[in-house]
Structure formats: structure tokens, C-alpha cells
Amino acid sequence: FFSSRRRHTRQRSVSWARRCVQETGTWGVHLMEESQKRKEMNACYVYGMAITIAIGGIMHGYSQVALNVPYALISEVNNWPKTSSYYESLAVGIVSAGGMIGSLLAGKTLERAGRRKTLLFSGFLSIFGILLGLRGSYYLLVFGRLLQGISTGMYSVSCPLFIREISPPEISGRLTSYYVLSIRAGALLSFVFGLMLPTPYEYSKGDITWMYALGFPIIPSAVQCFLLLAVFIYESPKWSMLKHDEEQCRRALERAYSSPDRVTKEIENIETVLAETKGQEVTLRAIFSPYFRKATFVCLFAKFFQIMSGYTAIITFSASIFADPNNKSAASYASVAIGSANLCGIFLFGTIIELLGRKPILLTGSILIGICNFLTCYMLSEGYSIGPKIATFGFVFCFSLSVGPIGWVLTGELLPLPGISFALLCDWALTTLMACFYKPIARSVGIPATFAFFGCCNIATFLFGTFFVKETTGNTEMENRILYSSKRVKGKRLRLVKAREEAKKKNLKEVPLTESLIEFIEMKEFSQGYFFNAPR
Numbered sequence: 001f002f003s004s005r006r007r008h009t010r011q012r013s014v015s016w017a018r019r020c021v022q023e024t025g026t027w028g029v030h031l032m033e034e035s036q037k038r039k040e041m042n043a044c045y046v047y048g049m050a051i052t053i054a055i056g057g058i059m060h061g062y063s064q065v066a067l068n069v070p071y072a073l074i075s076e077v078n079n080w081p082k083t084s085s086y087y088e089s090l091a092v093g094i095v096s097a098g099g100m101i102g103s104l105l106a107g108k109t110l111e112r113a114g115r116r117k118t119l120l121f122s123g124f125l126s127i128f129g130i131l132l133g134l135r136g137s138y139y140l141l142v143f144g145r146l147l148q149g150i151s152t153g154m155y156s157v158s159c160p161l162f163i164r165e166i167s168p169p170e171i172s173g174r175l176t177s178y179y180v181l182s183i184r185a186g187a188l189l190s191f192v193f194g195l196m197l198p199t200p201y202e203y204s205k206g207d208i209t210w211m212y213a214l215g216f217p218i219i220p221s222a223v224q225c226f227l228l229l230a231v232f233i234y235e236s237p238k239w240s241m242l243k244h245d246e247e248q249c250r251r252a253l254e255r256a257y258s259s260p261d262r263v264t265k266e267i268e269n270i271e272t273v274l275a276e277t278k279g280q281e282v283t284l285r286a287i288f289s290p291y292f293r294k295a296t297f298v299c300l301f302a303k304f305f306q307i308m309s310g311y312t313a314i315i316t317f318s319a320s321i322f323a324d325p326n327n328k329s330a331a332s333y334a335s336v337a338i339g340s341a342n343l344c345g346i347f348l349f350g351t352i353i354e355l356l357g358r359k360p361i362l363l364t365g366s367i368l369i370g371i372c373n374f375l376t377c378y379m380l381s382e383g384y385s386i387g388p389k390i391a392t393f394g395f396v397f398c399f400s401l402s403v404g405p406i407g408w409v410l411t412g413e414l415l416p417l418p419g420i421s422f423a424l425l426c427d428w429a430l431t432t433l434m435a436c437f438y439k440p441i442a443r444s445v446g447i448p449a450t451f452a453f454f455g456c457c458n459i460a461t462f463l464f465g466t467f468f469v470k471e472t473t474g475n476t477e478m479e480n481r482i483l484y485s486s487k488r489v490k491g492k493r494l495r496l497v498k499a500r501e502e503a504k505k506k507n508l509k510e511v512p513l514t515e516s517l518i519e520f521i522e523m524k525e526f527s528q529g530y531f532f533n534a535p536r
Helices: 002-038 043-054 056-065 069-076 084-114 113-133 139-166 169-196 209-215 218-230 235-241 246-256 261-277 284-288 295-308 311-316 332-358 357-383 386-401 401-414 417-445 449-467 478-484 486-504 516-520
Strands: none
Touching: 002 043, 043 139, 043 218, 043 246, 056 113, 056 139, 056 169, 056 218, 069 084, 084 113, 084 139, 084 218, 084 417, 113 139, 113 209, 139 169, 139 235, 139 401, 139 417, 169 209, 169 332, 169 386, 169 401, 218 295, 235 246, 235 261, 246 261, 246 357, 261 486, 284 295, 295 311, 295 401, 295 417, 295 449, 311 386, 311 417, 332 357, 332 386, 332 401, 357 386, 357 401, 357 449, 386 401, 401 417, 401 478, 478 486, 486 516
């Protein structure tokens, strides 16, 4: 009996060891393939262009919290009347309202003018809005921040889309995280400038330090416009193909890749994606068709849970949440600490996203930030002074490491341009509501109750990620579309990919019109105009 048990145990151990060796070998081959792909990439150009595009995130993060600390000083210096908190909420939340307008305008602008020109227009609009806000009038400040919000909304659509279209699939998640990293860096810079400002009781007559705090984003806007005009002069390869400019597309890809075979492969991937819509840009109606319905659902809920986790309320009103009557500078230092934790979290996210994957990071982060929110609720209700601040710092770090950037990455990877625009429109709408109504609601029900609500939303985020989010690490755009398709649509997309592979083997420039492909092209969705507004 014992010899038989030992023999079975030894057989199981051998099979387990063989399986481990096979899996390790597969992982090693995968790492070698990824390493080979990265050798084919012109790293300096790809990373440099991604960083240049991501500079728009600095204006995004800075403009959202630019009035967090200096508002009281600006109102005192310019002798604004002492009004209710709704006026401050309007000056803060108008940026989010402008973001809604900008996200709507970005769709048509990106489609007609291109990605690069849209970024240039956003930069010039941002500079003009900042200059209006420096005039010292409350109404000009609000109007200038509205223009900054429109610019920020256009940035929020164009930057992730542009980065995704120039990024190799093996590092697309990391490069997309650069935009989120810039948002966090902009918020941190705003908090640092807030430390340098005098309090409303310490300022001297004619003090203009608040102008430096509000006018700082002019510098990154000007730098980005200069780099786009002088160094990175090529458009997105996909947009060039949409405009039937294959030569421009090839030139842009040759700057990004050193291997001619890799350039040809990327062009084929772009053609495969565009073949689904017969070379036309996807319309807004198409994102609710069976072809994008699942992806749209996932991205919208990812954005919803990102806002409802509580980050927007904390980062926008951190000066009020951590106000200490015995220490006038406590709120400013707490805001800087929050911004630093934010930046560290997103920086670490960029290094682990391609190793661990999107879904494990989302699930782990939702658990951790839920624990932090419930701890903050308990400690605030019990009257602790240090504990809530530590728990809030932990929340911000875990949020920036998981739920925060994952929403941006999924939106950029899964949706076409109208889908990204619509998802960010909903994002800005929720951000506006949070910025305008968080303070009055927190005063009526209490801050601990709001953190308890945020913790419940984190539980819902975990359940949502478990059942609906799928892993997309290293996938091309068509592979992601197939992954989030229904069974009927998945079959049609797979037949399209197969037909293009057969055409490649036969050296055909056009895809052969097999029966399955004719069915694919002339199906009901195309005749109804889901994908483009043109006669059948």
C-alpha cells in the first residue's frame, strides 16, 4: 500500500514538474519575443513622442485643482465679495463643465483636422484661457477656466487616442499611463505652488504671487506646441490611412520602427481594423451596436467607478478636508503629500502594468482602496486626527496604482474615437457633479458618511472587474475587438482576419470577396448606417 502511494505521489510530482518546465519555457519564449519586438522599435522617437503628447496631462491635472489653495487669497487680494461656497464650487467645477464641451468637440476635430492639429489648437486655447484668468475679475476667471476646461476636454480625448495609435501593442499600456502620470504631476505642481503662496491674512498690498500660480501652465503648453511644430511633425499612422495617405503613414511608422518587416506588419494591422468599417471612421451610433456594445459598457462603468471611488472629491477639496484651525499651513502640506503619493502610485503602475496585466491590478486595487475608505470613515467618526490622513494617503496611492489609470488604459484600448469621446463626456459630467455638489452634501450628511459610500462603490468595482473585465495585455486593436465581441460578431471578425491572411499569402492588394466576406460587408448593420453615413 505504502509503495503504491509513493509511486503515485512520484508520478504526480513528475507531471507537475514537467508542466512547470513547459509553462516556464513558454513564458521564456514570450519574453524573448517581446524583447525582439522592442529591438525593432526606435525607442527614442516612440517614447519622446508619447511624452510630448502626454504633456497635455499637466494642463489637465493643474487646471482641475489650480484653485484648491489660492482661491481664498485671490478673492481677498481682488476684494471679491464674501459669498457662499457655491461661488467657489462654480469657479472650481466650471473646468469640468468645459471638459464636457471639449470632449464633444474633440470627436469631429480629431476626425477632420487630425490628432496633431487638435493638440496644437488645445494648447493655444489653454494659453488664452489662462491669460484671461490673470485679469483679476471673478467673471473673467470663470470664463477663462471654462476655456481651459474645453482645452482639457479635448486633451483628455486626443492624448490617449494619439498615444495608442503611435504605440507598439507590447508597451501601449505603459505609454498610455504617461498621460495619467502627467495629470498627477500637474496636480502636484499646483499643490507645491500653493505652499509658496501667503495666507489671506499674511499677504501684502499689490501681491501678485497668485498670478505665478495660475499662469504656470503656459510653460508646458508652449513647450508641447513647439515640439509638435518642430520635432514630431508626423500625424497618427491610422489617421493617415483613414485619409488614404499611405505614404505619410509609412513615413511615420518608419520613424517609429527600424525594421521594414515590422512597418509592413503594422500597416497590415491598421488595414485590418479599417477594413471592418470599409475605410471610414466609426460613428457615435456604432458604439451601441453589437460590434462595440460590450466594450462601451465596460469602459463607461470603469469611468463611473473611477469617479465614485472618491478620488475626485479628495483631490479637488483636499485643502478643505484637511483644514486645521490650529495650523494654517496643514492643508497645503497635506495636499502636497497627497499629490506625491499620487505621483508615486502612477509611476509604479507604469512599470507593472505589462507584467501583471490589467485585470489583476484592477481587482487588487479596488480591494485596497475600499479598505482605506472604510478605515477613513471609522476614524473620522471616532474623532482620530492622524489616522484619517494616513488612510487617505494610502487610498490615493492605491488608487493611482490601479483603478485610476486602468480606466484610461481600457478606454484607449477598446473604443474607437466616438466611443472615447462619449466615455469622457460621461466622465466629465460626473466630475462636474462631484465638484459642484460634494461640499454641500458632505456638510449635510457628514464627511464620514461620504467615505462609507465611496467604500461601497469600491466593492461594486471589484464585482464589476471580476465578471466583466477581460485581460488585454499585449493585444492589437483587432484582437481587443474580437475579445469583447458577441459570438456572432466574433465569428465575422475572425473571418475578416482570415480573409486578409489569405490575401497576403496570395500577394493580393485587395481582400478576396468570399461568400463570408460579402456577408460581412453587406450585413444589416452596414445598410442601416451604423458605421458610416453613406449609401449602401
